[in-house]
Amino acid sequence: MATIDVFHYGVPAESDFGYAQAIRSGELIHVSGQLSLDETGEFRHADDFTAQLGQTHANLDRVLAHYGATRNQVVSQTLYVVDLRRNAAATAEGNLAYFGDHRPASTVLGVTELTFPGQVVEISAVVDMRLPA
Template sequence: MATMDVFQYDVPAESDFGYAQAIRSGELIHVSGQLSFDEAGEFRHADDFAAQLARTYVNMDRVLDHYGATRNQVVSQTVYVVNLRRNAATAAKGNLGYFGDHRPASTVLGVTELTMPGQVVEISFVVDTRLPA
C-alpha cells in the first residue's frame, strides 16, 4: 500500500488557497509550482526574472532536501514564464545551470500573468525517487 507524505512551508498561501507544496505518493513526489518566496513566505524580486528564477531553484532544492531527493531524480517539469520571448534565453541558461547534464522532460509555457503581483516565473515538477540520486 502506498503511503502519502505532504510537505508544507506553512506560509499563508497554502491555507488561503488550500494546497500542499508537495505530496509524496509511493516513489513519486508531485511538487506544486515553486516561486520566488523567502523562508518567511514573503514574495521577493518582483519583475526581476533572473532573481526570481534563482530563488525558485533554491525553493525547489528545499523540497528535494525534505524528501532526501536530488535534481537528478526530477523526471519532468513545467515552467511558466511571463514575457517568454524576452525571458526565454535566461530561462534556458538557468535550467542548464540548475540541472547540469540531467535532462528531465520539460514544458515551457508563456503566460500573461501568475498569482503574485510582479511574479514572472513558476516551476512545478515531478520526482521519481527510484532513480539514482
C-alpha cells in the first residue's frame, strides 16, 4: 500500500478553499498551484509578474524541501499566466533560470484572471521521487 503524505503551509487559504499544498502518493508528489503568498498566507506583489514568479518559485522550492526533493525531480508543470502575450518572454526567462539545464514537461496557459486581484501567475507541478536529485 502506498504511503500518503499531505503537506500544508498552515495558511488560511488552505482551509478556506479546502486544499493541501501538495500530496505525496507513493513516489509521486502532486503540487497544488503555487502563487505569490508570503509565510503568513498574504498575497504579495500584485500585478508585478517578475516578483510574483520569483515568490511562486520560492514557494515551490518550499514544497520540494518538505519532501526532500529538488527541481530536477519535477517531471511536469502547468503555468497559468494572465496576459500571456505580454508576459511570455518573462515566463520563459524565469522558467530557464529556475530549472537550469533540467527540462520538465511544461504547459503554459493564458488565462483571463486568477484567484486574487492582481495575481498574474500560478504554477502546479508533479514530482517523481524516483529520479535523481
